Amino acid sequence: MTSSRARLAVLASGGGSNLQAIHDDLGARAHEAPATLALVVSDRISAGALTRAADWQVPAVPLPKERNHALGELLAEHDITHIALAGYLRLIPADVVRAFHGRMLNVHPALLPAFGGPGMYGQRVHDAVLRAGARITGPTVHFVSEHFDEGAIIAQWPVPVRSDDSAASLAARVLAVEHRVYPWCIAAVTAGQISLGADGTVQGRPAYDFDLFAPEPRHRHPFAG
Numbered sequence: 001m002t003s004s005r006a007r008l009a010v011l012a013s014g015g016g017s018n019l020q021a022i023h024d025d026l027g028a029r030a031h032e033a034p035a036t037l038a039l040v041v042s043d044r045i046s047a048g049a050l051t052r053a054a055d056w057q058v059p060a061v062p063l064p065k066e067r068n069h070a071l072g073e074l075l076a077e078h079d080i081t082h083i084a085l086a087g088y089l090r091l092i093p094a095d096v097v098r099a100f101h102g103r104m105l106n107v108h109p110a111l112l113p114a115f116g117g118p119g120m121y122g123q124r125v126h127d128a129v130l131r132a133g134a135r136i137t138g139p140t141v142h143f144v145s146e147h148f149d150e151g152a153i154i155a156q157w158p159v160p161v162r163s164d165d166s167a168a169s170l171a172a173r174v175l176a177v178e179h180r181v182y183p184w185c186i187a188a189v190t191a192g193q194i195s196l197g198a199d200g201t202v203q204g205r206p207a208y209d210f211d212l213f214a215p216e217p218r219h220r221h222p223f224a225g
Helices: 017-032 048-055 063-076 094-099 122-133 167-190
Strands: 006-009 035-042 061-062 081-086 106-107 140-143 153-156
Touching: 006 017, 006 167, 017 035, 017 048, 017 167, 035 048, 035 063, 035 167, 048 061, 048 094, 061 081, 063 094, 081 167, 106 167, 140 167
Parallel strands: 006 035, 006 081, 035 061, 081 106
Antiparallel strands: 106 140, 140 153
16 A cells, blocks of 8 residues: 555545445555555444454544544544545534545435435335335435535436335345445546536546446446437
8 A cells, every 4th residue: 555545534424335446446456446445434433443453453443423423533644635425324523624625525315406405315225216206216426515415416327217116125226336436536626537627517527437336237328219
């Protein structure tokens, strides 16, 4: 690992399946990986994400809600340059959001700006999609701003809603796509291929790789020409 690599912190509240996807993607890139997984933080001491990190010998730190204010200090202690939120349910302190402007990403399990905002996370999102009768959903990767789910959008990928879907079945298919899209976006941002411009727009969008993004690589993106 070279010193020029970004130092990535992943913040997760749950089992860490997106964390696993990020770890695996960086490992697969080997010496070409633009980032090192340098820290995993969870607001839940029993979170599976912390166990995964410990197994990889990555610093794994529980940060209960009463110490949420100490997040900035913890990130500085580990020389973190970029942050990825992976199902992290705790509000990020405003000073951290400002300090990591353009260097903090989140993945949301719906096509923003629909089905976003305070209280819209996890199963609640998929329930809302089904209640609304939406025919397309899917993950959105975006830069984090000081407002819930309103940061500039980096990438989205459509997932059809089936007539027999439950919230659980829909969630599983969206999550499978998250595991492909999110690591790709993290790599692109930490490599400097994608950035947040001074005007608040996303700069430098590399072409999507259909084989990488699609859950079933032989099937083209439904909106592809």
